[in-house]
Amino acid sequence: MTTPPLYAAIAAHRFGLGEPKLDNVGDDPAGWLRKQIGPADAAVGGPFPTAVQALAAYSEQKVPVSALLEMRPASAPASTPSSAPAFTLREIVNEDLQSRMATALATRRPFAERLTLFWANHFSVSINKGPVRGLAGALEREAIRPNIAGKFETLLRQASMHAAMLRYLDNNGSLGPHSKAAERLARRTAGDKDKRRKVSTGLNENLAREIMELHSLGVAGGGGAYGPWGGYTQADVTAFAAVLTGWRAYDPPRSNQATTFDPHWHEPGPKTIMGKQYPEGPQALDLVIHDLATHPSTARFIATKLARHFVADEPPLPLVEKLAKTFNQTGGDLAAVYRTLIDAPEAWEAGPRKLKTPEEFAISSLRVLGTGDRHMAKVRESMGNLGQRPHTAPSPAGWPDQADEWLGPEAIWKRVEWAQRQAERFGDQIDARALARASLGPLLTDTTYQQIERAADARQALVLLLMSPEFQRR
Template structure:
């Protein structure tokens, strides 16, 4: 049954904000269900592929200034495309899911090896797979060159691999040669896939645990499976050479009690098994519920989402429908604080800025708000709890951003009318009164953007 409150929650909690709740039609839940599917193609021109990004990386390392500029231009185009797409899409629930999964499988500009690849990762590994099986999304993200390079797997060679053995033989023949650098495996990707992407931290506990269930021996075995997956630069045909057999550790590997034969096919088998692990179901269910419902999600909701994940073999549309069916997800009191990116995007949608959101700066000022676009500080991604985004400095930064926008656009906007149209029954009496009593139109808009009902979802 449709109600103004359901429309408001659909628009702001599950979507990215709307200038008018009437845009949702007469069935708010149906509006959300109809959006389940692959994410929209990003809006932008000359958006680099992973192959192009790797090529520019290699050329930039040769100190060719033109290529360095091209690499920087590609990064800026990626930032503009991300914000323009979120601000313009007619499928904001699908877009929010794309942003959720992009953060779950973080690749960041904070590490130089990922420069020029982050936008391509989102477009190639995440957006096409958000409405398929989790196993396919996991495989696409793990084997993408951006992830392989971000977590140093392009440097990981098996101790008994052909490339290491060849270097060792050369050093024995020529004593003047330095000892080979490629003498072991890098554990980064193996550890993060287990800890951040599937099973959860092995020592986690509390209300929703314990998660994990793997050991250091499992991490090492998984790292051996991953050797050879390098995301190397494009070959003569332009294709990315993801697996290089000479770097792969020979022999079978045992991971979580199962044996996997050597070769590239082992990775897909491992990822399929990880996607079906009970810890993965609970870990993903908890993160999804935390993102949409509450920083401390209700245990009963997590249980139902985990059950839906397991019974459907990781079918993501089934998981999303279970979320939309949950009464806890429609609680009227907003419980989540918008991250800076969510705040900026929802403001752009409120003001119908569309692609103009990034016209003045490619990141629309997000770096000043503490969330540099495409540059999460660690493989864990950006935090998803209010405590990480609340603080005097963070609040002041939002006020300054809102004031600048209001000074530029406020004189052409009736913030009083916009508040009612966009927030509907979520708008409280105190915020309504403050907006109505504003001294002028720009101040009224600034008050709307900083209202608790707009800052939360």
């Protein structure tokens, strides 16, 4: 039978982000986790720009795009509210990255912070795409942190329709084929094919497809009893894209809201998605989001991702079924789903089941070392060297969450180099043997402890601790 100290170690590393002492968890690990369920901590640092202010900064620091399709609502201001403070894009990007790391290092609610990182990856955007620059941190602060333990429907609505997501997945340029803006475009480019080619507009399906495929129903809608594609087809994606026309994030912003609905870009008429008809206009969005968020395939898809993230690359089917059942019964109450996860015996099985991603490795290392935010500039720089710089995931699917993607020889060597740099900075100040026992407890094997104990010096001992199988996995 698993002993309480092992439960504490599992809570600290599998559910949390690593602790320098398992005493921090206490003698009720499950209770320690349950108390953390709720909105995430406020981000450390600031003052932070809102999405509106980030859009203003982007507008001021880029070459303006063609105004060919501009149809400014008469009642809306033509620029950002004058009260918005000035931020440079470089400052925003650096502050967002530093805050993300500093918050993870400082939090006393590491389970809640892990959930924040999980959902930030689920609703991934990348600042490598120019129009998103400056908005990734705002997405996390405005859409994800307040909503990680509410209804999934709210989280889906807020994250998928945030200015960062609209711009990342090209909804800004999605033009209803029969919209007023399309009619105006046709008139203004009549007989001028070269001019029309310069304006890259039309119905764009990127956001619709990813909301269905990556954010809710899943690439195959969960499969199994829920049917292939979760009941949706290519025609449903196209219809949903038509619903989404008109939802835009202008730069500079036209009001005090970063995301606005511009009826001139909206495709008129009703739309049919998965056999259900939705009306014309902005009200259709919330109706579609509700139906996607509460669909059985979404329950299955989210349950699978949570079980894979917290428990195993091949998640136990009974655990997936428990999580999906709770999701369905509660209408997507994420707090209830987390409690089901905590209460599931499958989540507490002994043995390191998950390889830490590079970001998880860096965060857990620095939390265990207790370095606080010292050398934060060097930490930010080193994240790129590890191969997982935050806010730069390679695709809308986010960073991979399975070990095979992070076990290549080059990737492992990057971890060794990173561990060596930390040992050079902190090794002489830390007793790696005592730290290994305090932070890993019963997870620490005799073999690893002997290797650390026989190290040539304190720095080598710390490298051996950080690169040990027990520390690299959770």
